[in-house]
Amino acid sequence: MPTLAERDHAVLWHPYTQMQTAPLPVPIVRGEGSWLIAEDGTRYLDGISSWWVNLHGHAHPHIAERVSEQLRTLEHVLFAGFTHPAAVELAEQLLALLPQNQARVFYSDNGSTAVEVALKMVLQYFHNLGQPERRTFLCFRNSYHGDTFGAMAVSSRGAFTQPFWPLLFDVEFLDVPVPGHEQEVLSQLDILLTRPDVAGFIFEPLVLGTAGMVMYAPEVLDELVHRCHQRGVLCIADEVMTGFGRTGPLFASALLPREQPDIMCFSKGLTGGTLAMGLTTCAAPIYAAFLSDDKMKALFHGHSYTANPVACAAALASLELTSAEACTHQRQRIADAHAAFRQEIEGQAGIRQVRHQGTILAVEYDPGEGTSYFSRLRDAFYQLAIDNHVVLRPLGNVVYLLPPYCTTNEELELLYAVLRRMRALVLDFLPAPTLPEYLHD
Known part of the structure; x- marks a missing residue:
């Protein structure tokens, strides 16, 4: 039997994608908080809220209940x-x-x-x-x-x-x-x-x-x-x-x-x-x-x-x-964590600029060349994130975080770790990391 990704490739046309050269898409079958779970059970941390739409985490029970109630009405x-x-x-x-x-x-x-x-x-x-x-x-x-x-x-x-x-x-x-x-x-x-x-x-x-x-x-x-x-x-x-x-x-x-x-x-x-x-x-x-x-x-x-x-x-x-007040605290916690990470990484070799506003953090890397959206560096950044079980969508040499508000400090640290490894990719010297055991169901 073909996999979900193979079935997709046979019938679908994806946005912003050159379908002839693109790899098979990652088949996601379930969402849980800040995580997306693939067909094979692999978990991916959603660092960009699935194109900036998800505020409170995937499959949120409160929203699901209200939607279900409305569907019955x-x-x-x-x-x-x-x-x-x-x-x-x-x-x-x-x-x-x-x-x-x-x-x-x-x-x-x-x-x-x-x-x-x-x-x-x-x-x-x-x-x-x-x-x-x-x-x-x-x-x-x-x-x-x-x-x-x-x-x-x-x-x-x-x-x-x-x-x-x-x-x-x-x-x-x-x-x-x-x-x-x-x-x-x-x-x-x-x-x-x-x-x-x-x-x-x-x-x-x-x-x-x-x-x-x-x-x-x-x-x-x-x-x-x-x-x-x-x-x-x-x-x-x-x-x-x-x-x-x-x-x-x-x-x-x-x-x-x-x-x-x-x-x-x-x-x-x-x-x-x-x-x-x-x-x-x-x-x-x-x-x-x-x-x-x-x-x-x-x-x-x-x-x-x-x-x-x-x-x-x-x-x-x-x-x-x-x-709710709880959400205000969540947003402030993420903003504070971003500010601390910005202070850590700003000015380091390979970093051109770090920008931060609220829950949005953007790191502009300085590879010297190859900074367009279609550059090989952008593709390498994307693949590095996927290899580390993180969903990011680099904009050329700019990699941003815009996580759901439920993202924990531990999960934020996973995102920051990937941004550090991207700097290592630019400088071309750090080894690949070991993945935490809980990234698999």
Whole structure:
């Protein structure tokens, strides 16, 4: 009989994968806390929350129970002309936690579509106000906002999007205001804001994920947003990755001293990694611009699974866990451990930079060359992690940790040990480690 991986290879097409040369996928059959368990019983420590979605650990009993209960009550109902308790309760609870200016919730089904909704809100907002010429978006160079066409357009132009460049609408890119370059970026913004066609500024607050966990200060983002607001430009915070505690507070935007975004996008951790779901919130004036006796001013956007009750139930259960004091302590414990590891490894040979914000840690190695996403070093890093029973997804020469909040200090030390061995790989001198016995069922 063929294995699960062989059966997969015969029928499936995986994301971001060259199927002709890729090795067989690791067949996972069960999840347990921070661990993924393979078909042969091998245990893998999930150091990146399975693409940043899992907040509280795999197969969490509280979320599973709430999802099961909802499935026995109502699995789905169309959301045009109908509603249901879970959708209303989730919107009420989220709005109570979000910045005070957020007033309405629009449901979709993933991070890319949450961004698509936000972009369409901005463009139609100005159209409804009689300013259709305002259609240009500003975004950060090397940013990533999704893989649908609008989301690709406001993301960095790169190898992943090159076949589609002729079909993407034009945007204006700002450099990322990393420490030491803040004033330069503010000057770039000032020049762009003299244009009458600028409609919106979309950003990943404080951390650019796929760029290599590039980080910048809340104070400079606050000033960027402030200057946009002075010119009537709407600001979109893409909190798909940073939302629900990843950067410390529940939302990265909470760290801005004065300003708040007009629109916010969520997915990934929204349901604790249980079910696909997207969500876009907006301020009251944006919603008001769509209110009219003219039906053509409505927002004509939707998805078959908009506000799916089961996904809403998972999100409510996850939010309950995230808002608990115990979760706050878990996040702080991970942040403290990351800070201690950063202090240990920063400045060592083979390390270019270490970045840390909340539960996110990124180590940028310095191999001298071969730093692209497609480099052999990246593949060697990935294989080293798998060989040590750890799930990581290096971004070229940058390796990051973004673990579930239930990850213990002992498990964090396993992750740090792999990062140390990656430094050894760069320096090419340390022997392979011995695996702990408990890595097997």
